[in-house]
Amino acid sequence: MKLYDYFRSSAAYRVRIAIELKSLDVERIPVHLARGEHRLPEYLAKNPQGLAPALELDDGTIIIQSLAIIDYLDALAPRPLLTPKDPLLAAKARGVALAIACDIHPLNNRRVLDYLREKLGQDESGVDAWIHHWALKGGLEAVERLIEPGPFCFGAQPTIADVCLVPQLFAARRFATPLDALPKLLAVEAHCLAQPAFAAAEPSRQADAE
Amino acid sequence: MKLYDYFRSSAAYRVRIAIELKSLDVERIPVHLARGEHRLPEYLAKNPQGLAPALELDDGTIIIQSLAIIDYLDALAPRPLLTPKDPLLAAKARGVALAIACDIHPLNNRRVLDYLREKLGQDESGVDAWIHHWALKGGLEAVERLIEPGPFCFGAQPTIADVCLVPQLFAARRFATPLDALPKLLAVEAHCLAQPAFAAAEPSRQADAE
Known part of the structure; x- marks a missing residue:
């Protein structure tokens, strides 16, 4: 999996915490928001919102929105579960x-x-x-x-x-x-x-x- | 259960759709945002954010944020499930x-x-x-x-x-x-x-x- 990331984005920071808590092996691809890299056609083709983060699965499927990504990671790697079962x-x-x-x-x-x-x-x-x-x-x-x-x-x-x-x-x-x-x-x-x-x-x- | 609701709030409207899809019996309590009723101390004691909607369970527990309420209703009444299992x-x-x-x-x-x-x-x-x-x-x-x-x-x-x-x-x-x-x-x-x-x-x- 690849994470389209930006060091200073607090939404991307959320996903990084989840990845680290779950010890997942995810490649990080920086999208430099201050230089407008999120508005380039290549990135918009992946995430039409033009925001970071986005998670790319090994088959090329893209998941957007940090909380949707974290819920997906909870299903994929439930230890630790970040949304409790109760x-x-x-x-x-x-x-x-x-x-x-x-x-x-x-x-x-x-x-x-x-x-x-x-x-x-x-x-x-x-x-x-x-x-x-x-x-x-x-x-x-x-x-x-x-x-x-x-x-x-x-x-x-x-x-x-x-x-x-x-x-x-x-x-x-x-x-x-x-x-x-x-x-x-x-x-x-x-x-x-x-x-x-x-x-x-x-x-x-x-x-x-x- | 009671829903603190406002007819024109699109966040409250989301929860109303979920309640109707699941045929749940939920009392609606209007919180008139245009008259500032969400900023009254009685309401802030229930929802410190001072926003609508909020769901009150029968024991008085409050759940805030429309998407958290809808996920809770999915657990309580899974037909239909609004977040798919896959x-x-x-x-x-x-x-x-x-x-x-x-x-x-x-x-x-x-x-x-x-x-x-x-x-x-x-x-x-x-x-x-x-x-x-x-x-x-x-x-x-x-x-x-x-x-x-x-x-x-x-x-x-x-x-x-x-x-x-x-x-x-x-x-x-x-x-x-x-x-x-x-x-x-x-x-x-x-x-x-x-x-x-x-x-x-x-x-x-x-x-x-x-």
Whole structure:
């Protein structure tokens, strides 16, 4: 399998954590978003959304969307299972994962920030205010109230919630989002990053890191 | 079970379709987003994100995020199963569902449009340009290329992809988004809306519709 990856993409970072937790052998192919490689026809032929990540199976089939890729990897290599078998625990973990993946990340990713700058004429202070607003309000502040640390987001095993939380906190710090009011999230993050699989997936440790 | 619902929310509309397809008995409790009922302390105590929908189980447990709710309902009442058992078909259906739920809907929902108007001073033409851009680019135009109609998005049975597509097309029309270049999506939508379960979930048929 091949992962179309970008070191700084928090959606790609999620998939890298899952790959490392499951000790899967996946080739990484960098798609340099800042240089527009995701808009090249060769890449759009693979992923019409023009976003990273995408997973290419050995027969050429493409799976898009980080959470769909991670669910596929859960079926392929269930140890560890990132969406728990218990339906209620699964719902709680998915609820947090989706709160991050739907209601924080897409509002603060590169294509949206470019639109704010280029089409709405926002300067960096306007862009920063936007980033911090969506990261916190109804976002990480809500996640702080939803998790039940033990010491991962939901108990003693990592789930899809942790896999989404750690990259989103990385992105929040990149944009200097104030995180002091989120002690439970910071404790979960510290616990996660002490695990070799989470650490190996960090953006700074990728071959395409700048 | 109770569903905290809002007739015009496309995320709530997804859950209503799932409930109707599975013939579940779920009480609907309207949360009037336009009147700010989602920001009242009683509702925030249930869903810290302050978004609709949320599902309340009979013991008071709350499940948030439409796709987490639908996965929970799939476990509770697997007929019909909205995420197929086959891992590859599941990945394709989830890929389309998440392309809509992550990369279109959150950019165009009420709270974001309010921010554009109130904090970025956008007039209605600026807001419309934003809505149409995110609905189409990397959004519905990509989904048009990803689905494999048969006559639902992926074969002869409805999946999570159809459950997300139909409400997003409803939202697109509400904002007069041009859909002429999306013939596959329009054909799937027409097929879905001819099914009683999809039709019963339509916003105009809800008790809180205006």
